[in-house]
Amino acid sequence: MNAQLLSYSIWVPIVGGLLVLAVGDRRAQLARWLALLVSLLAFAITIPLYTGFDTHTAAMQFSERVAWIPSLNIYYHLGVDGISLWFVLLTSFLTVLVVISSWRNVQTRVAQFMAAFLIMEGMMIGVFCALDAILFYVFWEAMLIPMFLIIGVWGGPRRVYATIKFFLYTFLGSVLMLVALLYLYFHSDHSFDLLVYQHTPLGMTAQILIFIAFFVAFAVKIPMWPVHTWLPDAHVEAPTAGSVVLAAIMLKMGAYGFLRLSLPIVPDASHKLAWLMILLSLIAIIYVALVAIVQEDMKKLVAYSSIAHMGFVTLGFFVFDSVAIEGSIIQMLSHGFISAAMFLCIGVLYDRMHTRNIRAYGGVANVMPIFAALMMLFAMGNVGLPGTSGFVGEFMVVLGTYQMHPWAAILAATGLITGASYTLWLFKRAIFGGIVHPEVAALKDLDLREILVLGTLAAFTLLLGVWPAPFLDIVHSSVQHLVAQIAVSKIPA
């Protein structure tokens, strides 16, 4: 069992999703329960990855390697290290919450909806575990299909525009990565192994071209300014659960791609183009945060705030400091909890009022005290208040950056202030104050199901904020190894 743990993590949700699909939309309740069961099972399968993880090594663990397409020397090669482990767990954990949170607010084509999420879960875990370039690419692209359908079928009024934009943007980004991966194949003695790529000597020009190809793929996915424009559209039109997965997991894949591919495979180009990446990150942190302030639509606001938060992540990568990179990973994890929670909170309001316009609310705290308290916690996490997970990551990134580029750190720190302004202003307008609209007065507070979902996320936000040590322990060896790896030039002498 232990040997194929990763395969089970990937294929149990996919097969389970197909079973849910077979149950059919007519037996909606059965489909929901089956989906919940599958997601819980999938989560349970991933837990031994954590308990059995050896924190002292940077090597790949739980590896599996089987020939897959012998004609092209492609292997079914899986493994996790400290960098990917948390994302596997985050994915399987959030899928459980997503299934629970969609229990009632999705009423059409229920089985298809649940199945799409479960299948997507398997594919996303596949992205984080794949160590063969083609396997990685297959999961990376295949994941687009369920998301395309989720936004397009269950989305808002402009869903078709948003989902086609989402698909084409990400597809365009990733095809160039495919060319780069194929190019690497011929320069690494005909191997598609990502770990082999890490030791392939490459000249500067080749490295820069590969870096750009990777950059396009990952920057679109993260998304970085200026290729971020698909994200607000996709978020606004996606159903709540779609937004949660998009923000909490899919955005992380772009960042993960930088860590797994760009930095170790083309370290010299990464160093050479670090200024550009830092610049784009700072623009995301400062400019996009300013854009967030003026949003009227709550989902759009959180979408822009996601872009700003991911700016911290990319900033942390490209100062090549282990504290900053660890901070980035914690920030990704924390953003996974907090953005998921924020979108779920907005979903709670939307289910009751069917609008996301901030002006339609005001004084929600008077009628929904439990909700207001929980959302307050997440808002504070979004701001980066000490004691919440948001603080740890951003602090470490700024700290690490300061040692290398003081000015960048200072500019990034201003992002914390803008972050506070848009989040708190949103909170003040929507939740505090007197009740203006009669619809708000009729709101009902959270039911048990919603408390369960949001409460779990709140617990993790606090845990990661107060006691990040267990999270960092897992990450540490792998990041040390990565930093050492980037420091060595790969240009052939």
Next chain:
Amino acid sequence: MNAFLLHWTFAIPEIWVLSMACVVLLADLYLGERLRDVAPVLTVLTLLGAAVLTFFEIGQSGTAFAGQLILDPFTNVAELFSYLAVLMVVLYSRRYLMDRGIYRGEIYVLLLFALLGVMVMVSGGSLLSIYLGLELLALSQYALVAFHRDSLSATEAGLKYFVLGALASGLLLYGMSLLYGLTGTLDVRHIAAALVNVNSSNLILVFALVFIVAGIAFKLGAAPFHMWLPDVYQGAPTVVTTFLASAPKIGAFALIVRLLIDGGYGMLESWQQIFIALTLVSLVVGNLIAIAQQNLKRMLAYSTVGHVGFLSLGIVAGTAAGFASAFFYTIVYVLMSLAGFGMILLLSRAGFEAERIDDFKGLAQRKPWYAFLMLIIMFSMAGVPPTVGFYAKLAVFQAVIAAGYVWLAVIGVLLAVIGAFYYLRVVKVMFFDAPDPDVDFENAPIVRDDLASATLSMNSLALLVLGIVPGPLMAFCFYAMQGVI
């Protein structure tokens, strides 16, 4: 076994198909009135029998009848896939033809003759036999396209196809005659040997290559020789379109293998340049014009042009791996278009062709299973994993990058993204749009057709299953091309 007998054993599958085509014709003549299914059933038996006969030939290789026929792995594999393609067409065809009153034995006889043409092209070892095979295929196709005599568009398509097809055959024949004049032999292997002594800038040789490549490009449907394709695909009865997009493409690929690789590999650099141009034009024309189409058959026709562009990337690579990946692409393309056109004819009924993209509106609500299958087909054509279409593209891109044409691969992937748009549009109308309110679905249900429906399900799911385990099919195609070069 003496040499004389050996010659005949090499031709057994061809002889079998020829005899059985005659048997089907006669059986239909005498029994067709009473037993309407006699022709298709016999056709299926013929195909299965041919598959068994070919299967026993696997592993043998050599030439027969003074080099007229070549037996090598490519012959075997390409013939097996041709049987499969025709088999699927037969399985799809029954109800569609019945609804239109053209469920007659002749159509199956013509299919068998066309198949025989493909087989001769695949195994042809001399210019003469290759051309004979080509013409046998082409004449059967002209008749098939115009088979629905009462349909104006089919008749028009048939005529158009005949005029342009004859022109292309003429071009090819002229190129062959120049090649013959230059080398003094019809046998492709002797031609290859003779060309070693010919300067590659020899004017006659250049002319010969240009004419031959133009003829091949026409048969494949590569731009700018694609003009016949949309009209013929749209005008022909969908069963015939399904056939046109399947086995004949394998035949056209065989032309490349026999004429350009077996015969003209020494001149690789000369015809490679022409293929680069064909590839670029096909990729751009096919993928861009497909966006503007409202008719699904027409859109698939232009997408065919695009696919030909992709498979030519493998040819451009000019390596054994490149040719193998192009062959893999061809086979995958055949499977995908069989499924795509199969879907159209499954949704059609008497007096109605489900060929407009709008006819697919809301299919996910009316028939979720068909919509799911079409989803697989469309994503496979777009080249999105985990469908087999992705590996086809992967293989050709890999080959072309290995040959040093990174820029061609970059152009190719960018056009693949543009191509994704029009495939996505079909998915969009099926899943995101509501069924057309003007159409009265109570009185216009999707006709139940278990045979075609089961075939389509197998065909489409194969695209998904082969996408998850593409290894064996790819290995099979690589095996086929190992004898070549």
